Amino acid sequence: MTSSITPTAHLERVYKLLVAAYGEPRNEPDYDPLGGLVGTILSQHTSDINSERAYKQLIATFPTWEEVRDAPTDQVAEAIRSGGLANIKAPRIQDVLLTLTEQQRKQEGKKTLSAYLSDELGKRSTEEAWQYLRNLPGVGPKTAACVLMFNLNRPAMPVDTHVHRVSRRLGLIGAKVSADQAHLVYAKITPPEWVYPLHVNLITHGRQVCHAQRPACLDCTLYDECLYAGSITPQEMNTSN
Template identity: 50%
Template structure:
């Protein structure tokens, strides 16, 4: 992943508001889950659609829905122009198809107006915040979706904050409990070094799914002994 010349510097690598070390979080989670290796897709439009499909569903289901959508339609133009009921049927396995189908079509139609050739690779060359703003201007694209496209498809220093990352970060005291999802993106991008954005995102997702669950966190086997929310 490229170093980020603009925006937050990531020099604040010490403790969150409640005293836990960010460096300790990463160093203790890597032996458990492995060091994530960035894999850049270089296909921002596909990443954008896949990210919408991944919302509130398992990765396997969203991936299956994406493949079915690609097999059903020969082009982005065809998806944008298709009857919405057909798109709903094509992505049914991904869950919430009634909401995601019209959202995907609205995004694609907006992209077609701004990039008629469907080539949005220019986002890799734009200043980071301009690229983020371009994505955020698309209908229904929030900070997490924009960050996913920037990080996973273009290798740019943006930090997606999903429900797992937000929950674990708050339990660790890295960000305030009352911070909104939008605020969490800015706070964590300022706290985490840009070169660690990918690893931090992936490690906290794995930790949130496997150990620090929403309802019953497995504190007894958590490697983060200094967690201020630790039970038992």
């Protein structure tokens, strides 16, 4: 993931049209990647409200990540019950915490787990940090990108179902590029300062206009930029993916 990227004319027009339609949202990172990672695991397959409630209950029950790591798994599951799939998420969270502990032990470090993860990510490039997070147990490409983008304001684009669908229809990524592959494609084509607003606006557009079934093409601000609607040619697409 490079620090300076010139977007294609097509991506630039899409970006500006999305900003005109939905504004240019600003990120508010908290620089707490371990909290973000646990929160992202809790958010899988549930609503934001439920996962936030589970997160608050978890840190109220166990004030440090070391206590979460060392607690009986059924007590961790009980604390996050409101987030759903507690019996799957509790061991997954503890696995991540144990893995970080083991890594630090090999380096003979004595930091908190929070400080350890922050430092490990801070000394890596965005792509290296993304790969590092992906190597933790149960952490997929989207979760890794969420932590980097939301919590650390790093230019890693999380590709969820909305971002993936809208991106393919617009021709920003190739028709055969999977959501997992799209993370690396976006790293090559998006100026770093566009990553967060583009992510948020593509999701908004996917929810409000470019639905999975029956997209509202005739009301779409991106109609003239869309491969799916037949308004751009494959030659105008990004060709780097």
